[in-house]
Amino acid sequence: MQDTTPGLDIDTAQRIAERVRDVMRRDDHASRALGIDIIAVGPGSSRATMTVRQDMLNGFAICHGGLITALADSAFAFACNAYNDVTVAAGVSIDFLAPARIGDRLEAECRERALGGRTGIYDVTVRNQHGQEIALFRGRSHRLTGRTVFDAGARDSVRN
Secondary structure (H helix, E strand, O other): OOOOOOOOOHHHHHHHHHHHHHHHHHOOHHHHHOOOEEEEEEOOEEEEEEEOOHHHEOOOOOEOHHHHHHHHHHHHHHHHOOOOOOEEEEEEEEEEOOOOOOOOEEEEEEEEEEEEOOEEEEEEEEEOOOOOEEEEEEEEEEEOOOOOOOOOOOOOOOOO
């Protein structure tokens, strides 16, 4: 796993990841609507939480798999964009291991597994409040050339 953006110290890379989180979160209406909170970010990593509400249940009184996928995908998005390069999903897969029920507090932890050129591989583990694994998600990212999440040259830049 790459620990920092090439040429940056870990403190600067962490500040960039936090600034990216703040900028992305401002306009992330989908995550906000689902009650997803990004509780931690770092270079190539993130943790996100979501509490299962009644309106998230399917006909079997368990959390809809698409909403668990949305939680994992949000964690993936914040992790792969943490270097301040606009990065999108090129593909994802998810395996559901156990049901999530109303009131469960789910936490999605994302870790970068590989990063090279314009592509990356990220794994997300979704667990409930008891530490039980609910789902395993793998995302493949694609970095868009020449696009940044925020202007690093701006007045409020994180660089010293």
